[in-house]
Amino acid sequence: MLRRRLLATQDDDVANVLSTKKYSQLMAMVLSPTRELARQIYDQAVYFFSRVLPDVHVLLFVGGTSVEEDMAAIRAAKGLVSVIVGTPGRIEDMLNRVAELAILDTKEFEVLILDEADTLLDMGFDVSINNILSKLPKQRRTGLFSATQTQEVKALARAGLRNPATVSVQLASNTKTPSTLTNFYTAVEYDAKLATLLRFVQSKPTEKHIVFFSTCASVDFFGAVLAHLTKAEVPDVSVVTLHGKMQPKKRIAHYDEFVQATSGLLVCTDVVARGIDLPDVDWIIQFDPPQDPNFFVHRVGRTARAGRSGSALTFLSPNEDAYVNFLSIRKVPLEEMNVSASAEDAVAVLEQVKALQLTDRDVVEKGTKAFISFVRSYKEHQCQFIFRFKDLNLAKVATGFALFQLPKINELRCLDNVAFTPSGVKVVDIPYKDKAREKQRQKKLLEIAAEHKAEKLDRFEKKQADKKRKLAADEDGPRRREKKKGMHQQIVEEWEELEKEEHLFKKFKRGKLTKEEYEAALGDLSDGDDAGMPKKDKKFQKKVVVKQKTSEQKANAAKREERIRARKKAEHIKRSQQRAKARRR
Template sequence: MSFEDLGVAKWLSEALSAMKIHSPTAIQSGCIPKILAGHDCIGGAKTGSGKTIAFAAPMLTQWSEDPFGIFGLILTPTRELALQIAEQFAALGATMNIKICVVVGGEDFVKQTLELQKKPHFVIATPGRLADHILNSGEDTISGLRRVKYLVLDEADRLLSNSFGGDLERCFSVLPPSEKRQTCLFTATITDAVRALKDKPQTKGKPPVFLHEVETVDQVAIPSTLTVNYVFVPSYVKEAYLNSILRLPKYEKSTAVIFVNRTYTAEVLRRTLRKLEFRVASLHSEMPQGERTNSLHRFKAGAARILIATDVASRGLDIPTVELVINFDIPSDPDDFIHRVGRTARAGRKGDAVSIIAEKDVDRIQSIEERINKRMDLLEGIEDDDVIKDSLSETSIAKRESLMDMDREGFGEKRKINKRKHGIDTAHETSGKREKKIKKSKKSGSS
């Protein structure tokens, strides 16, 4: 079956062929005809299965028939994912003079305002920054959003979590009502919150919501081409074991992503591994957006062999060369583990995932194994005696020097000050509310 058989425009099918994409994947075959037929759609498939094209192809096909104003809005949880989706839309629509606007934090607010006022064909945004524009940029800026034909929530399970609730509501408030637009949700993990949307009352005359899961939930979790291993270590020497893993003959030339839970840990590891002469880049929320983008480009271009990242990099990022994912810290949510290891073994390729398990991580690992329906195997080649002999001393020195450098440079001070300010503001707000309550009760008591 070809993309044209699914109803995709001839020009777009040719663009896909030029990108060496000739046959649709299961998620694309399932969703593209239904979206073109007017259905709202929920698509679930493992990472690396082509979900972006599953919503981009029908949107671009219909846009090319009537290219007006802001045709589609794509919301996504991270800046890096927004930029990646924008690159794919730009590549697919290169021959059609497509206009795209990326609206994410850390970039010039005024420049984004001017771009939105020009009513580009597609807006790709993070909910927080788009909500800021809706609040502060005026009707001229957001008026184009009131006529969008498509709304896409990419990584829908994350967007529908509590952390995005307020921003999403504000974004939805300026869009056409659901009966006047198509809504598509795509995710690698179909949660109860996502699935529940299928059973909401439907608008009269509109086709029912189409739910397409490529496989059962357990099979969707991780690709069959992914090898899942672990090492069990004392927490205070995790860095030394990481050094040994990266120097194993089978991994010494592998492109790797190392996931951590905190920005502070990401910075310690970046500096430590650099002192150990690894080519390293990092990606976390305390970095300015320009640095985040540069790090990602360096990693994609091969200038850095290792990317150290928090979960800002776990969602959707497609870097075909990643051969190894290391969980330096174990995530508390098994779904986060699935998204992390999904950075490798994409689109049928092989990949390895190694988890460094400390004494406090056992319960988390049991939850993860239950969720992925698979037991991890012990990583071969890592012996305690070898780590002590070859790695412990040099890693400890590098880490100690890194911590001293960070302390001298005041890493994280800005965040601490902001937290302190936020704490003071919250305290003032709480005491103010308390005073109002006391005054109110006094009034009601005297009346």
């Protein structure tokens, strides 16, 4: 359709009209989840259009290039028919910018392609995709290409496609992997994985390998370690690293280096697991099984492409062997291969890694970060019924990462069975190989030491000030606990006085005391209340004072009783709450 439209413009001599306009006419767009896949599509599109439709200008918009370069590329396509290939984030930004400048016309837009649509949605590009769709004409052809049909892809098809039709390509084979692909697995402990990988690569130095890790930090650490080990033992094998957090220019350079190489080792994450066609890959090695089991097929699919043969090897610990049956149920059969390194060989390789760490602090820090990221990744595995965190031997994992000591992280605080023995090396004394970084570190250490000294002095001064305040309080009056003791004594006395009053009242009710005797006894209980009153006539004083004391005593008794009851009620409520809290525990 696109070719027919473009040929029609040439026949009608519309191309000459376009060349005089101040904008580029957008005819098609391809969205890709990763930069590497977008670059690969772009290269193929340039190759195709240069031979079939040479007047079409293909543009690439991915991260890693400046916005000025992208805008200059659009302006350079003025008067031409354009096809845009790129990642959703950068294309969304570009469309927002050109809308203000009116240098890109989308009225004649024909085709929109979403490659690896499920990955686009899994990576959180749904908002960007919806914004892009809102800027394109509704009358268009849209294609969603995906190896796996998820609910999100189906929802996007219902929302973004008019009259959608599903084209499903299925193989007659009973397996989900190509017939030319041989899948192996090997049972290997975590502390022997590195040695096993090294010996396996040594046995096939002329072949091309891709090694998948679960995290970017693991790629950085094992990439540096493997580069050092292979340089000494297999000098012909080059090691290249690739992950999503790498600097864009470095990422592109490493990708191109591995594509052009005839042999070598690509240490990477799942950033290259989908869609990318890396030529002549002989072996896929899964150092860490993928978090998402769907990515197992995508990973091994980087080899045995287009009818070529290939092999894949997965490292599993002995308590993860149920993963083999799990994959078999999903129509991905695995054969066992015995390539695990011996215990002596594993120790020897790890000693080489530790020797490397002692010369460069950067490798030590990379190893610690890799261990932490692996532990957290393993804990969040989607197949937790197979990859159980409680069954993970963290001591062997830490040994496999060549750690000198365990880091202090939340995931390890609740575990008491980590039988890891620290090496005794003072990590703080290990220098950076880079002199500039080491100089900066030493400067920072001095600053930290000065801060600690100042904090210690401040704590000492505060402690001395507190002592002085306590001494002054002792001289001026009773301490707080003595005040508390006085309050307690007052409560006890009030209780005793109330009991005596109650006892007298009962005797008065039973007739054992006359009214005069009862009032006189109550007056004796509060002798100190009227101390200091001026003396008057005895007869008058006896009648008036006793009567006054009786009324005051009753009022005071009622108040005391009310206070005591309120206090007892509060204590009862507090004890009830404590018992309820203990039962909940």
